[in-house]
Amino acid sequence: MKVACVLVTHLAVKAEVQRAVDLRGKPVLIATQSSEGPQVLDASSQVKGVSLGMPLQEALSRCKEAVLIEADETYYHQVFDQIVEALLDKSPLVEKGELGCTFLDMHGTEEIYGGDEGIVATLLEAIPPHFGSRVGLAESKFPAYVAAAASKPGRATTAPRDVAGFLKELPVGLLPLSWDDRVRLHDFGLHTIGQISSLTIGSMQAQFGSQGRVAWELANGIDKSPFVSSKHREAVTDFITFPVPATSMFAIL
Numbered sequence: 001m002k003v004a005c006v007l008v009t010h011l012a013v014k015a016e017v018q019r020a021v022d023l024r025g026k027p028v029l030i031a032t033q034s035s036e037g038p039q040v041l042d043a044s045s046q047v048k049g050v051s052l053g054m055p056l057q058e059a060l061s062r063c064k065e066a067v068l069i070e071a072d073e074t075y076y077h078q079v080f081d082q083i084v085e086a087l088l089d090k091s092p093l094v095e096k097g098e099l100g101c102t103f104l105d106m107h108g109t110e111e112i113y114g115g116d117e118g119i120v121a122t123l124l125e126a127i128p129p130h131f132g133s134r135v136g137l138a139e140s141k142f143p144a145y146v147a148a149a150a151s152k153p154g155r156a157t158t159a160p161r162d163v164a165g166f167l168k169e170l171p172v173g174l175l176p177l178s179w180d181d182r183v184r185l186h187d188f189g190l191h192t193i194g195q196i197s198s199l200t201i202g203s204m205q206a207q208f209g210s211q212g213r214v215a216w217e218l219a220n221g222i223d224k225s226p227f228v229s230s231k232h233r234e235a236v237t238d239f240i241t242f243p244v245p246a247t248s249m250f251a252i253l
Contacts (some may be wrong), residue, residue, distance in 0.1 A: 003227075005136040005144035006087060006106045006123050008149075011100030012042035012129055015079045016069060029064055031056045032071040039179070041071045053179030057209055084230055086126045093140075093229040101148075103141050122155040129154065138163070140223035146174055163221030168194035173213045181208055193219045 008014070012030050017023045027046035031038050038056035049062045060066065080099055087094050093105035108121055113119045120135050125134045136147025138159035146167060147157040160166050167174075170193050172185050184207070190196060196204065197219040203213035217224065246252050 002106045002110075003141055003144045004106045004119060004123060005090075005137065005141065005148040006083075006104065006127070007081065007134045007145065007148035008100040008127070008131045009134070009149075010042055011080060011131070012071065015045045015076050016072075018079070018130075019075075019201070023067065027066040028069060029059055029063065029066040030038055030044075032073065035164055039056075041073075042095055051173065051179060051182070083131070085125065087231070090122055092124055093227065096230050097141075097145070101145060103144065103201045103227065105229070106137075110194050116158060124154060124156070132168045141225055141227070142218045142223045143167070143221070146170060149174060150204065164194075164197055164219070166204050167193065167219060167221065168197070170206045172196060175218060177211055177215055178210070181211065184208075 009179040013023075013028050013201070015171055016028065016030065022045075024044070026044070029040060029047060030042040031039040031048070033039075036055075040050060040056060040059045040235075042051055042052065043059070043063075043066075047059075047063045047066055050059045060068070076099060080096070083100075083126050084094055084096055084102055087102055087104060091104040091106055091109065095103040097103060104123070109119060110116070116137060123135050124133060132153030134151040134153060135150045135156035136144040136151060136159065137156065138144035138147055139161075140163075143159040143163045143166065147159040150170070151157045158164045166197045172190060172193060172195075175193065175196070177185070185191075185196075187207070188207075190199075196216060199216065201213060201216045204216040206212075208215065242251070
């Protein structure tokens with residue numbers, strides 16, 4: 001199986017900049033409400049020392065000059081859906097991951113696109129360049145995601161067959177864990193994925209439950225997650241222009 005990950009980092013911030021260009025180059029924090037209170041949904045590259053999922057109060061204490069925006073998640077997912085639709089034209093099997101992250105089953109497309117280089121070029125061309133998309137190629141989803149995250153905007157990385165070795169020196173922040181769990185890992189002195197893989201699966205599961213088991217497996221190059229493909233969504237739109245301004249709901253209806 002050949003999996004491609006197409007990653008648009010900080011999609012929420014890029015979507016906000018798209019509709020408010022005066023935000024370009026400014027430190028931006030996007031906040032969302034969770035069961036534990038307001039937390040960071042996304043932050044621009046100008047905001048230092050802040051990670052996704054961090055409590056908003058702590059994030060603001062680290063970057064007091066940041067422009068704070070309330071998350072418009074419906075809008076962000078509309079932008080994301082447009083990206084997914086563009087990728088569905090390149091492969092019939094596309095899975096939506098977290099916001100900005102997509103996985104494509106590219107098995108058997110090498111001859112169509114001219115090998116890995118052709119696949120990468122096709123996927124990068126499918127998305128407008130201002131999104132700065134990155135591509136990762138691997139035999140399963142998590143290594144493909146890490147390879148994409150390790151790439152520069154507009155570039156691609158192919159994960160080697162030795163997945164555990166490839167992941168060894170990378171930060172634990174790439175693992176699918178909550179902000180609280182990532183903080184706990186650092187408190188335990190565990191900063192790299194290689195340090196996680198050197199532990200026993202029992203110790204990780206005892207401290208972090210089922211997510212700890214998944215993190216240990218991923219750190220050891222074991223990715224059991226199934227591929228769940230999205231489907232084309234047919235969009236039908238229509239509009240009408242009134243000859244004069246409408247002043248009542250009756251006229252609109």
